[in-house]
Amino acid sequence: MRITMVKKKLRDGSDCRKCEEVTEYLRGRGLWERIDEVIWAEEGNPDSPGVILGERLGVERAPFFVVRDDAGEVVYTSVLQLAQRLGQSVSTADRARDVDPDDVGGI
Numbered sequence: 001m002r003i004t005m006v007k008k009k010l011r012d013g014s015d016c017r018k019c020e021e022v023t024e025y026l027r028g029r030g031l032w033e034r035i036d037e038v039i040w041a042e043e044g045n046p047d048s049p050g051v052i053l054g055e056r057l058g059v060e061r062a063p064f065f066v067v068r069d070d071a072g073e074v075v076y077t078s079v080l081q082l083a084q085r086l087g088q089s090v091s092t093a094d095r096a097r098d099v100d101p102d103d104v105g106g107i
Contacts, residue, residue, distance in 0.1 A: 001069040003082075004037045006050040008062035011043045019063045022079045029088055 007023075008016040015023070026032040041050025041062045050062060057066070057075050065076040067085060076082040080090045 001067060002036050003034055004039055004053075004066040004068075005035050006039050006041055006053060006059075006062050006064050006066070008041045008043060008050070009048075016062065022063045025079055025083075029083060031083060031086055031088065034086060 007019040010016055023032065026035065039050045039053060040048055041054060042048035045051065053066070054060065054062070054064070057064075059075060059077060061077065063079070065079075065082045067074045067076065067082070074085075076085065084090055
């Protein structure tokens with residue numbers, strides 16, 4: 001199994017907030033070591049590898065993960081989905097924290 005994480009780099013060179021949170025979640029659960037490669041989607045650069053990969057896969061928001069194995073390629077847009085794929089249990093509290101206010105309209 002090979003896991004690629006696509007992270008968004010903002011114009012000022014910093015990681016996006018959600019990418020930082022997801023990285024810390026992975027580290028805290030002992031899953032960061034399972035990430036084989038990090039690809040960057042650079043804000044304002046449509047030619048960056050992460051943007052190109054996202055377009056190919058139909059994913060518009062980072063972070064996301066691509067898991068490749070003998071069965072093929074699967075895209076995970078949620079770190080919790082990835083954690084479950086890797087055999088971790090996910091609590092209701094984890095699911096509630098995974099809701100990003102930036103993704104909820106009308107607030």
